[in-house]
Amino acid sequence: MRHDGPLADNNCDPGSYLMSPTLGSGKITWSSCSRQYLNQFLRTPQSHCLMDHNISGAQLDHGGLGTLPGERFNADQQCMLKYGRGSKHASSQSVGEICHDLHCSKEGYTWTSHPALEGTSCGTDKWCRSGRCVGKNNGHSQSGGWSDWSPYSECASACLSDDTGHLSASTGVMVATRLCNSPRPENGGDPCVGSDKKYKMCVPYQCSNIPKTSIRNFASEVCMRAKEVDADLTGTGTQKISSSPEEACTVWCHRRGGGDVTKGWNFPDGTSCQTHHKPRLTYCISGLCQEFRCGNNEEDVFLVPAGLCKNSVFFSRDKRREVPVGMWTPLSDCYWSCVSPASGLRLVERRACRYCNATTTVQLCKNNNVCTSTxxxxxxxxxxxxxxxxxxxxxxxxxxxxxxxxxxxxxxxxxxxxxxxxxxxxxxxxxxxxxxxxxxxxxxxxxxxxxxxxxxxxxFGSDDTPIHDLVTNLPNFHIRHSRDV
Incomplete structure (x- = not known):
């Protein structure tokens, strides 16, 4: 289990959860990164040891009799376990505060520690639950409820490209979070159902201002670092198409004797991935290849906003349309926004050879719209x-x-x-x-x-199309069809 934060190569808050690299108050829950590490471990052969029969007896099973650890070890005993004999709960601290941070004293010195254990008494008919001192509620259970979603984060992307240098190999991702604290589950109540995070695709404008790195080069950079501690590796890596969502987002390193091996590294969020079962819009999120769906349902965990669903540069690489080779062919009428100074725009496409994929972009055009005012x-x-x-x-x-x-x-x-x-x-x-x-x-x-x-x-260049790759979603202009006049 790794610590939270950038020093452990993850994006979880290093100061809010159990696996924080520093001591402090209020850290009573696991982060999403810890959950990911645990799930990764449970999918490995090493986790099979958890199925071994326990031979140490019931004395180590703190919850075996239905009691919480704080009921078995009171505040003074918790201090003694932490700081040795003679340690006890500091009398200078109100007992109602220990659920947030237990203070311990010994020989005139006082130390802050961690929150008191679940079930620790913090007053008459009160105990510590989820970092708060609450009434025992006569044993009545309370199921958890979700808080409101947070605003979406800034658009983040690793800006990975394919081998030709196009940014179709990754996309931008925004993240919103919520907490199971409205209310918190109490006294054995049911936990919240559903995801505590949701992801929305976005346009990573920042990618046009930095050097491009391909998926292959990213994998090789990771494997080159791994080679420093494993001489059996060649220092080159790759991404695989796999039936496993986890393997499809795993960095695989080539071995000198043949074959590939992974050391647990993943491709960053927003990296394009592919499984045998999901050939659609799939991107790596927290080490798993997830399918994003188009629409306006803000409750979708993996959402492509409606404005990015059609006519997007990111998703046009698989189109094969019958268009003249080498010529730009209009897909839409000329659109003018009735402002000045401005030019009209239209969607166009072309392909470099008969069986090549079609490329879609915008082109300047003459303003044909009749505006009542400009x-x-x-x-x-x-x-x-x-x-x-x-x-x-x-x-x-x-x-x-x-x-x-x-x-x-x-x-x-x-x-x-x-x-x-x-x-x-x-x-x-x-x-x-x-x-x-x-x-x-x-x-x-x-x-x-x-x-x-x-x-x-x-x-724009001499052919009235963008000089550089258009790293943005295209306008949602009306597409001409054969029956359109």
Whole structure:
């Protein structure tokens, strides 16, 4: 069992759970990382020893008679077990506080320790349960209930690419969490049913600003480190297609005599994976290959938002459509957002050879839409910021488009709202609501041709398509069909 935190190569909070690398109060539950390590162990042959018959007698089975450990060892005895003979619960601490952190004293010195054991008496007809001092409730059980979901985390990604350098080998992932504390299960009540985490796919904009690493190179980097302690390894690694969701997200290292071996390393969350049973949208999450489903059901544990379900660069690699070789063919009509300065956009596709997979992207086009009115980019931004100023007092209500910077090349495609007191201070609006309209000009005086696509400032080439890979979801424009006029 590893400790929690980055020093143990996991993303669990290092200060909140039982496997924290530091001592402290309030740590009474296991983290999701500990649960993962335990499940991994239970799937190994070594875990079979747990099935061996116990020959030490009932004296070591603290729960065998239906009692909790704190009922067997009171606060003074717990201090003695921790700090030796002569130690006892510190009289300076209220007995009602021991469930959060038990203080022990010996020879005039006082130490903080850990929360008192489950079932420790903390007052008249009270005991410690789940880190709190509660009434014994006459033995009535209480089933657990979930808290509300936390907000989703920032979009995170390992930015792994395939062997050709395209980012179709991974995606971004956001995580939301909830706790089984509304209420906590008490006195043998049922635990909460369901997952304490849910995951949503997202667009990892940060991947366009860092060097690309392929899945193969990532595996080989891991195996090269393993080679330092295992000379039987070659230092190269791979990912497998497997019927096991765990093996499909495991880093496999090549052995000198042939064959592969794993040391328990996993590919990062969001890495594309494939099992024999699930050929669809499957990505590694906590070391298991999980299937993500498209839709708007926020209760789905593995969700692809509706905006990313169709026409996405990440999912177009398997399409085989009858399109002319080497030519861009329109998939949609020209869409114009009725702002100025801006260009129209349309979806197009092509393939490099007759049997190659089709590539989908956007292309600049002539504005054919008839708009009843046209607004400037500043007017569109001000309309949004005016709405926000009604809720956020410090905003003036003025909105505008800022120029790009080296650190934030996409800033020119997000709405910026002015501070109400400091007029040269602006706040960028987060999320899709803060995106400037599709096709908005974001060159801001630069000689290159740049327009906004899904919150990104994209540079276009001589064929009116993006010069670089479009690392974002494509606009959900209406796709032409053969029956469309």
């Amino acid at each position: 607004k400037s980019i500043s007017e569109r931004a001000t309309a949004l910021c005016s709405q926000y100023s009604e809720k956020v007092r410090r905003l003036s209500g003025l909105g505008m488009q800022l120029s790009a910077t080296i650190d934030d090349p996409d800033r020119a495609c997000r709405v910026a709202c002015q501070d109400g007191a400091v007029f040269n201070r602006f706040y960028l609006v987060n999320g899709e609501e803060g995106w400037l309209p599709y096709g908005a000009d974001c060159a801001r005086g630069q000689p290159s041709i740049k327009h906004c696509v899904s919150g990104r400032c994209v540079e």
